[in-house]
Amino acid sequence: MMRMRHLLESQQLDPDLLFHLFSQAELFRRNPNLRPLNGKIMATLFYEPSTRTRLSFESAMLRLGGEVISTENAKEFSSAIKGESLEDTARIIAAYADCIVMRHYEDGAAKKAASVSRVPIINAGDGKGQHPTQALLDLYTIYRELGRIEKMKIAMVGDLSSGRTVHSLSYLLGKFKDIEIIFVSPKNLRMKEEIKEYLSRHKVNFREEEDLNKILSEVDIVYMTRIQKERISAQDYEDAKGKYVINLNNLNLLKSSSRILHPLPHVEEIDLPLEVEQSDKRVAYFRQAENGLYIRMALLCYLLECDNFSHASTLNFVANLS
Numbered sequence: 001m002m003r004m005r006h007l008l009e010s011q012q013l014d015p016d017l018l019f020h021l022f023s024q025a026e027l028f029r030r031n032p033n034l035r036p037l038n039g040k041i042m043a044t045l046f047y048e049p050s051t052r053t054r055l056s057f058e059s060a061m062l063r064l065g066g067e068v069i070s071t072e073n074a075k076e077f078s079s080a081i082k083g084e085s086l087e088d089t090a091r092i093i094a095a096y097a098d099c100i101v102m103r104h105y106e107d108g109a110a111k112k113a114a115s116v117s118r119v120p121i122i123n124a125g126d127g128k129g130q131h132p133t134q135a136l137l138d139l140y141t142i143y144r145e146l147g148r149i150e151k152m153k154i155a156m157v158g159d160l161s162s163g164r165t166v167h168s169l170s171y172l173l174g175k176f177k178d179i180e181i182i183f184v185s186p187k188n189l190r191m192k193e194e195i196k197e198y199l200s201r202h203k204v205n206f207r208e209e210e211d212l213n214k215i216l217s218e219v220d221i222v223y224m225t226r227i228q229k230e231r232i233s234a235q236d237y238e239d240a241k242g243k244y245v246i247n248l249n250n251l252n253l254l255k256s257s258s259r260i261l262h263p264l265p266h267v268e269e270i271d272l273p274l275e276v277e278q279s280d281k282r283v284a285y286f287r288q289a290e291n292g293l294y295i296r297m298a299l300l301c302y303l304l305e306c307d308n309f310s311h312a313s314t315l316n317f318v319a320n321l322s
C-alpha cells in the first residue's frame with residue numbers, strides 16, 4: 001500500500017488506513033510511555049483560532065517524545081503580515097520541522113502549502129473546505145461509542161454549507177456501507193451540492209430535513225454543529241441562530257443507545273445542565289474531544305513513518321475497547 005504523504009482532505013483515508021489508525025490510537029491510549037517520535041519536530045501554523053486542534057496536536061507530539069515549534073496567530077505574528085506568500089512560508093518552515101499542522105481561512109490553503117513542502121502537511125481546517133483530522137476523530141469516536149460504523153444512521157445538524165467538519169465527515173462516511181445520513185439545516189445553509197453528488201455516487205442514502213425533533217428518535221448519532229457567525233451573512237446567522245438546540249425538552253427523544261457528538265466549541269445549540277452533560281452517557285462530545293489526542297498521535301506516527309504498519313491488531317479491536 002502506498003503511504004499517504006500529506007493529509008489534506010478526508011477522501012484520502014480508506015477503511016484499511018482508518019482501522020490501522022484506530023488501532024494505533026488504542027495502543028497509545030494504553031501505553032503512555034511510548035516515545036517513537038523522539039528527535040522529530042512538528043510546526044503548528046494557525047491563521048485562525050483553535051483550542052482543541054492545535055493543543056491536541058501539540059500534546060500528541062510532546063507525548064510521543066517529539067518537540068513543537070509554533071507561531072500563535074500566524075495571520076498577525078508570522079511574516080504573512082509583511083506580504084509573504086503561503087508557499088514561501090511553507091517552504092521555509094519545512095526546512096525547520098518534520099511536519100506542519102496548518103489551519104487557514106482560505107479553502108485549499110493546505111493543498112497550496114503541500115504543493116511546495118518537502119515535509120507532510122496536515123490540514124487542520126481550511127476556510128469553508130475541510131477539517132479531515134476532525135472527521136478522523138469523529139469516526140474513531142463513533143466506532144468506540146457504537147462498536148461499529150456500518151449500519152448506522154446519523155443526523156448532521158446546523159450550518160452545513162460552511163461547516164468544514166460535516167464536509168469531511170460526509171466524505172469519510174462515503175467509504176462505508178449501510179450508512180444513512182439526515183442533513184438537518186435551514187434551507188439557505190444546506191449541505192454543498194458537490195458533497196451530495198459524491199454521496200450519491202458512493203450509494204450513501206441521505207435526505208434533507210428542517211425539523212430536528214422530527215428525526216431525533218430514529219438516529220444513532222446526532223452530530224450538532226455551531227452556526228458559524230464568522231462565515232455567513234448577518235441575515236443568515238440571525239435566521240438560523242437558536243433554530244436547532246439539544247435541551248432537556250428533546251433529549252429524551254433520543255434512544256438510550258444514541259450519542260450526541262459535536263466538534264466543539266458549542267454555544268447555544270447545546271443547552272444541557274452540567275450534571276446531565278456529566279452523567280448522561282448519550283453526551284459523548286467531551287470523550288470525542290479527548291479521542292482527538294490519541295488519533296492525532298496515531299496520525300503523526302503514520303505520517304512520520306514511525307508506526308508499525310500492520311493490520312493484524314485491528315481484527316480484535318472492538319473486543320478490546322475499554
Ligand code: CP
Binds near residue numbers: 052125263264
Ligand atoms: N473542533 C475544532 O476544530 O476545535 P478548535 O477550533 O478548538 O480547534
